[in-house]
Amino acid sequence: MRNREYRDQMEQIKPDAAALERLYAMVDGQTAPRQRRRRLGRRVVTAAAVCAALAVTALAAGPAVWETLREQLGEFAPYAQTVAGDTAVDQGLELAALQAVSDGEYARIYLSLRDLEGDRLSDNLQTNLLLRAESSQEPLPGESVTSYSFHSRLLSYDPQEKTALLELAGMDIDTAQAMEVEMTWLATNRYTLDGTISLEGITDTLLACRRAEQGDILWRPGDLQGAPEEDGALELADPVVLRPDQNARAVEGTQLFQVSAVGFAQDGYLHISIQYDPSLTVGSGGDSVLYVQGLKDGEYLGYTPQFVLAIEGGMEIVLPRVTPETLGEYDALELYGSYQTPGEDIRGEWVIPVAFETTRPTLMPWTGEAGPGVQVESVQVSPISAVLEMTGGGAFSQESVVAHNRDGSTVASRFVNGSAWEDEEGVRHNLYRWAFEEPVELEDVEYFTFMDTKIPVE
Amino acid sequence: MEEQWSDPGRLARLYAPAVYRLAYARTGSRADAEDIMQEVFLRLLRARPNLTGPEHAKAWLLRVTANCACDFFRAPWRRREGPLEENTPAPEGEREDETVLQAVISLPAKYRIPIHLYYYEQLSVAEIAEIMGKSQGTVKSRLFRARVQLREQLEEQWEEDGYAQS
Secondary structure: OOOOHHHHHHHHOOOOOOHHHHHHHHHHHOOOOOOOEEEEOOOOOOOOOOOOOOOOOHHHHHHOOOOOOOOHHHHHHHHHHEEEOEEEOOOEEEEEEEEEEOOOEEEEEEEEEOOOOOOOOOEEEEEEEEEEEOOOOOOOOOOOOOEEEEEEEEEEEOOOEEEEEEEEEEEEEEOOOEEEEEEEEEOEEEEEEEEEEEEEOOOEEEEOOOEEOHHHHOHHHHHOOOOHHHHHHOOOOEEEEEEEOOOEEOOOOOOOOOEEEEEEOOOOOEEEEEOOOOOOEEEEHOOOEEEEEEEEEEEEEOOOOHHHHHHOOOOEEEOOOOOOOOOOOOOOEEEEEEEEEEOOEEEEEEEEEEEOOOOOEEEOOOEEOOOOEEEEEEEEEEOOEEEEEEOOOOOOOOOOOEEOOOOOOEEOOOEEEEEEEEEEOOOOOEEEEEEEEEOOHHEEEEEEEOOEEEOOOO | HHHHHHHHHHHHHHHHHHHHHHHHHHHHHHHHHHHHHHHHHHHHHHHHOOOHHHHHHHHHHHHHHHHHHHHHOOOOOOOOOOOOOOOOOOOOOOOOOOOHHHHHHHHHHHHHHHHHHOOOOOHHHHHHHHHHHHHHHHHHHHHHHHHHHHHHHHHHHHHHHHOOOO
């Protein structure tokens, strides 16, 4: 953080005078709370129109990918729809939309990415996939209704079919309107290292060393963003490094990195000599720096200042605050950082319009109280989610909606998102969404519960 | 003497900017930060907690801010609102370089609040853990990882901008 920069830059961020005046008036009891910027837009429910001009490309993926998709969808499989959309091919890579589960405002879209020319994908695929869509919220003057979701994840990779299956999720969108999936970058060779080095057996015995040069120092404690000034003052006046292979040990969690020697050097500091394959690019921008933080009984102890020195075949990490006197505070070290295997990023442009029919949620006729001061104004249920609009109360993210079926079974839900605003009368409205863990068919449901309140199905 | 720490008007005048900045660090949006600031003081008005002093009052407000910001903006889906400064007036005078600030805002959400509380509010790990309702180990770990990511981001930014690092 180069020390005070964050503080200095944040100092420039302040509420404008009008906002403060409104706040002061509110807390002094002179005015009601200001209306929130956001208003829930109640769109007229319209029949979904699927763009017939788009070619159906469901065959873009092979049988193994479809099988994985079926497994992924689980109980939701019957609710999935084939997505009508183009495929996009660039750099010999084909992106296609396969299926989607949606209730009109909340959607999970499943896509395949297939290498038509080579073997450039893997189960470590990373992309910058995004979904561009219209928001289901009513836009205010000056606001865009276009929303973007970057919430994607790799579900599987099939090396036989050379095809990856990806999920892209979006909410508060109107899935009856035009949407686009876009990708401009992918890579398969970027990894995060998260290994553990045991300090078991380390004593205050000094290990054999050799001299190093100041020029071998790749990293100093003061280089870490926001490092305290006292860390920045630390120096290695006469740097030394351990001779290799004195007490080699594994780095738990990876086979690509090994500890060649670990213990105290002549400078009295704990040294960790790390070796790795020369084909790896370690750290950010090839700076060959990894980081350690202390562990004791599985608890993180946080960062301890470190120097990193270049050595043949790897790096040596020196911890000037870990001495024989303080060694007992640690029982292991976490080795953390990024690395790349050989390979290059792939850049291009893959854009596909997508469309699918949407099953609209059912608006329940019930309204009522759900706890002291909480009035449920509307309940909207679909097979995949429930949305409640409430007045009064505060946060509801710890609550959930439970469907109670006529056969005695229940279906739980998990919180997805929530928002709140004040209306013209200063009444606070809360709009929260929960996703069901299994599909919910309204005709099978006897009632729902929310905050111990029974919501009948009529 | 304790009475003044129960006075919402006084607390708003003292701590509204701190609340706003924490909300901004979490959301990256001035408009959202303003909404959250209002919400936090609404909760203060409703809860009327028994606050015993300035540190207690500030910690209470920051804790509620962290909860509000996480609750309202937990969804992975965020509306695109254009450049941050588009809808709100910039501060007087020339805009300062915001490279580090923007790097913090672009960190994964779970890292932003501890980073802000540590570097801006200069709270201890124990105090941050109390505010966030997390263990000290979790806070330390998040601070550590956030610092690593910040360094990588800022290096990339400097390289893109053509700065040579000294």
